[in-house]
Amino acid sequence: MNVVVCVKQIPDPASPGSLDANNNLDRSSKLVIDDSDMYGVEMALQLVQAAGGGEVSLVSMAPNGETAGLRTALAMGAEKAVLVSDDALKGSDALSTAKVLAAAIKRVEGFDLILAATESSDGYTGTTPVQIAEVLGLPAVTFAKHIEVDGSTVKVQRQTEAGYDEVTCPLPALVTVTAGVVEPRYPSFKGIMAAKGKPLDQVTVADLGIDAGSVGAAGAGQKITDVAEAEARKAGEVVVDEGEAFQKIVEFLDKLKVI
Amino acid sequence: MAKVWVLAEATNGKVSSLSLELLTKARDLGDTVEAVTWGADTASFADELGAHGATKVYDVGDIGTSLPAVPVAAAIAAAVEAGNGPDILLVGQSYDGRDIAGRLSAKLDKPVLTNVVDLTAGDPPVASHAIFGGATLVQATFTGSAPFIYAVRPKSFVAEASGGSATVESLAAPEAGATDAATVVDRHVEERSGPQLDEAAIVVSGGRGLGEAKNYEMIEELAKLLKGAPGASRAIVDAGWVPYSYQVGQTGKTVKPTIYIAAGISGATQHMVGMKGAKNIIAINKDQEAPILQIADLGIVGDVHKVLPQLIEALKARS
Ligand SMILES: Cc1cc2nc3c(=O)[nH]c(=O)nc-3n(C[C@H](O)[C@H](O)[C@H](O)COP(=O)(O)OP(=O)(O)OC[C@H]3O[C@@H](n4cnc5c(N)ncnc54)[C@H](O)[C@@H]3O)c2cc1C
Ligand SMILES: Nc1ncnc2c1ncn2[C@@H]1O[C@H](COP(=O)(O)O)[C@@H](O)[C@H]1O
Numbered sequence: 001m002n003v004v005v006c007v008k009q010i011p012d013p014a015s016p017g018s019l020d021a022n023n024n025l026d027r028s029s030k031l032v033i034d035d036s037d038m039y040g041v042e043m044a045l046q047l048v049q050a051a052g053g054g055e056v057s058l059v060s061m062a063p064n065g066e067t068a069g070l071r072t073a074l075a076m077g078a079e080k081a082v083l084v085s086d087d088a089l090k091g092s093d094a095l096s097t098a099k100v101l102a103a104a105i106k107r108v109e110g111f112d113l114i115l116a117a118t119e120s121s122d123g124y125t126g127t128t129p130v131q132i133a134e135v136l137g138l139p140a141v142t143f144a145k146h147i148e149v150d151g152s153t154v155k156v157q158r159q160t161e162a163g164y165d166e167v168t169c170p171l172p173a174l175v176t177v178t179a180g181v182v183e184p185r186y187p188s189f190k191g192i193m194a195a196k197g198k199p200l201d202q203v204t205v206a207d208l209g210i211d212a213g214s215v216g217a218a219g220a221g222q223k224i225t226d227v228a229e230a231e232a233r234k235a236g237e238v239v240v241d242e243g244e245a246f247q248k249i250v251e252f253l254d255k256l257k258v259i
Numbered sequence: 260m261a262k263v264w265v266l267a268e269a270t271n272g273k274v275s276s277l278s279l280e281l282l283t284k285a286r287d288l289g290d291t292v293e294a295v296t297w298g299a300d301t302a303s304f305a306d307e308l309g310a311h312g313a314t315k316v317y318d319v320g321d322i323g324t325s326l327p328a329v330p331v332a333a334a335i336a337a338a339v340e341a342g343n344g345p346d347i348l349l350v351g352q353s354y355d356g357r358d359i360a361g362r363l364s365a366k367l368d369k370p371v372l373t374n375v376v377d378l379t380a381g382d383p384p385v386a387s388h389a390i391f392g393g394a395t396l397v398q399a400t401f402t403g404s405a406p407f408i409y410a411v412r413p414k415s416f417v418a419e420a421s422g423g424s425a426t427v428e429s430l431a432a433p434e435a436g437a438t439d440a441a442t443v444v445d446r447h448v449e450e451r452s453g454p455q456l457d458e459a460a461i462v463v464s465g466g467r468g469l470g471e472a473k474n475y476e477m478i479e480e481l482a483k484l485l486k487g488a489p490g491a492s493r494a495i496v497d498a499g500w501v502p503y504s505y506q507v508g509q510t511g512k513t514v515k516p517t518i519y520i521a522a523g524i525s526g527a528t529q530h531m532v533g534m535k536g537a538k539n540i541i542a543i544n545k546d547q548e549a550p551i552l553q554i555a556d557l558g559i560v561g562d563v564h565k566v567l568p569q570l571i572e573a574l575k576a577r578s
Binding site: 016017019023025093094095098118119124125126127128129130131133134135137138139140141142143145158159160161162163164165166167168169170173178179180220221222223224225226227228229230232233234235236237238239240241243245246247248249250252253256258259 | 393
């Protein structure tokens with residue numbers, strides 16, 4: 001079984017984010033794999049192993065030919081990657097991103113399943129994967145907290161407001177995973193060394209047959225009109241507990257007349 | 260003037276509060292407000308949609324074992340293509356709402372503005388969304404042509420009845436072929452007692468600082484004493500201590516209670532997005548530098564294993 005995993009490379013969440021001159025998220029710094037996609041990579045590796053064979057491929061769209069995040073996923077055990085990197089993609093919205101990723105996925109021969117995260121850590125639109133499915137004409141099951149593949153069917157436990165649904169879907173299909181679906185492995189030293197030699201195919205929008213004017217800031221059907229600091233909540237009273245601090249909570253609740 | 264459609268979701272005949280919030284806001288954005296819904300029991304809640312401002316309810320009907328995204332998006336797309344669609348579509352950022360927006364967006368080749376927390380009337384309306392964990396608000400709008408699709412986060416608006424009523428009209432979903440191949444074979448409901456997490460006036464949430472799953476009992480007991488709902492950070496949901504339906508935050512529930520108590524929760528931006536709207540925040544954390552203490556109205560720097568049992572005893576003694 002062959003699985004394609006969407007891997008987003010994002011600015012290091014540990015350092016404070018900033019906006020560029022066009023009010024887009026500044027992605028010029030070194031990028032890392034989005035933690036949210038570690039789950040998809042791990043899930044893919046486990047599904048391929050359970051199926052007794054096949055390959056995990058990665059697709060990513062990122063500026064400046066960034067490969068650091070892809071290398072992490074290759075080090076975890078994925079076999080190969082397609083990276084779409086092109087200045088024309090700067091400022092792309094989720095729909096353009098989906099069209100580009102869908103075209104990149106088509107370059108991976110004979111895939112059975114596409115995995116993505118339910119939402120990315122930086123953009124968090126959560127629409128990209130379903131848009132990819134629609135562009136490719138595939139069924140999609142989102143918010144998976146458990147996945148099994150049985151022959152040519154994927155069985156998913158899908159999170160709902162009230163609990164979860166059991167959903168089955170014929171392959172090929174796209175599934176989005178929540179954190180906690182599996183525990184991602186850490187790349188081993190051997191994995192990191194092996195990743196350096198794995199095939200990484202870097203392509204442009206032209207290579208994908210996409211018109212540069214239909215993607216990026218030019219193709220985004222939306223624009224930012226203003227950016228402002230949100231009103232910050234201020235800290236109130238801070239009490240260091242010396243055995244009696246619970247009384248403070250009781251007084252606070254009393255004052256609000258809830259007890 | 261603008262025609263606004265609101266995607267209305269219901270479970271077991273009960274319309275989601277998010278749908279009613281959107282219907283209320285829709286009345287500011289256009290002069291025609293209509294709802295689109297689906298299910299086997301739409302007749303049971305059409306009145307409630309009407310009472311919140313929908314003059315018409317388009318009913319996609321029983322979708323059987325399909326997931327909603329494909330048939331509902333197909334029905335709306337068909338209406339748009341026939342020239343009967345809306346100028347503005349408001350979708351709630353729920354599991355199904357987000358998927359419907361995604362499918363529809365790709366079908367119609369129209370973008371979506373997501374994570375919307377406020378809307379200002381205009382042609383097209385301007386949407387706000389938060390970035391950097393809520394520190395910065397971005398205003399954005401569309402540059403192309405209608406329909407304009409907005410995916411709105413829960414609790415962005417307050418639902419108010421308008422006292423109207425709605426007529427019901429069916430909206431057929433064209434055959435969607437392979438994209439509609441996913442089948443729901445079973446539904447599991449995770450039972451929980453007490454008030455609903457996203458509607459409770461008091462929410463008591465626990466995080467990794469509780470140390471182990473068993474200690475979550477303190478959170479449940481405290482919530483019960485305060486007639487509130489227990490909640491959780493993602494860390495302990497992922498660890499399997501409590502079901503996902505307890506999660507507060509960006510990928511969980513958005514809560515706006517009168518009082519939010521956070522015990523052993525650091526206050527990661529993705530958690531705070533879901534609870535910052537609380538009127539009063541009480542936090543217990545042993546680390547003075549924890550971000551949650553920077554926004555708490557009452558912050559206790561202390562050990563949950565000491566403070567929570569004392570608090571529970573004190574409240575019991577009073578009841
Ligand atoms: C895309 C994405 C979406 C996310 N969505 C959500 C979401 O919806 N909701 C959510 O909650 N998180 C979400 N997260 C995860 C979030 O980033 C944090 O990892 C998570 O909220 C941390 O949970 P926590 O506060 O319980 O654990 P930690 O961050 O580990 O904090 C534990 C806290 O407990 C304190 N502590 C430890 N021992 C004690 C003690 N004995 N007494 C008192 N205090 C103690 C520590 O000082 C610490 O502050 C998301 C992350 C991503 C990337
Ligand atoms: N530029 C990208 N490259 C690869 N995968 C992406 C990209 N953008 C989004 N995705 C995938 O789609 C998911 C949801 O992203 P988003 O719509 O930004 O919340 C991500 O977690 C990834 O799995």
